[in-house]
Amino acid sequence: MTSDSGQKTSAAEQELYRRYEREQALVQEELLRLAKREREAASEALNTALQRERNNTNEERQRAAQLAMELQGREAELKRQEAFYKEQLGRIERKNAEIYKLTSEQYQEAATKAEEWIKRRNTDPVCASLQSEILKCYQENKHEVLKCSELAKEYQRCVSAAQKELLVNSG
Numbered sequence: 001m002t003s004d005s006g007q008k009t010s011a012a013e014q015e016l017y018r019r020y021e022r023e024q025a026l027v028q029e030e031l032l033r034l035a036k037r038e039r040e041a042a043s044e045a046l047n048t049a050l051q052r053e054r055n056n057t058n059e060e061r062q063r064a065a066q067l068a069m070e071l072q073g074r075e076a077e078l079k080r081q082e083a084f085y086k087e088q089l090g091r092i093e094r095k096n097a098e099i100y101k102l103t104s105e106q107y108q109e110a111a112t113k114a115e116e117w118i119k120r121r122n123t124d125p126v127c128a129s130l131q132s133e134i135l136k137c138y139q140e141n142k143h144e145v146l147k148c149s150e151l152a153k154e155y156q157r158c159v160s161a162a163q164k165e166l167l168v169n170s171g
Contacts, residue, residue, distance in 0.1 A: 090143075093143055093144065093145060093146075096145050096146070097142065097145055100138065100145060126158070126159060126162040127155055127158035127159055127162060130151065130154060130155045130158050131155060133151055134148060134151045134152055134155050137151050
């Protein structure tokens with residue numbers, strides 16, 4: 001009976017061992033399925049992230065292109081405004097030169113009339129050096145007559161001072 005019970009034990013052990021191997025194989029299969037699902041999920045997440053990155057890159061390219069177009073438009077507008085203001089400045093300078101010429105002519109005319117009304121005196125010219133400097137400045141700066149404004153102011157002050165002195169001395 002001992003050998004009979006030994007065979008039963010051995011058969012039971014073999015049965016247990018086979019069951020163990022089957023369960024081990026099932027566990028291995030389950031682990032392989034889980035690993036496969038995890039790889040698929042990771043691959044899907046990676047593909048989603050790559051697609052999102054591509055979309056972001058495309059959006060950034062489109063935004064950069066849009067900003068470049070806006071910049072070109074603004075640069076064109078600035079060039080247009082620059083041309084407009086240069087033209088306006090040219091008109092103002094021409095107008096200023098015309099006014100100066102007219103004023104000079106009126107001054108000369110008034111001076112001539114005044115000389116006819118007032119008896120002639122033997123006097124030296126008033127502020128002659130400033131007058132020649134201002135005329136020279138206007139000739140040298142025909143298109144930028146505002147550069148001569150300080151000389152013109154100085155000339156006016158000189159003439160006013162000479163008039164006051166003349167009034168004080170002759171009055």
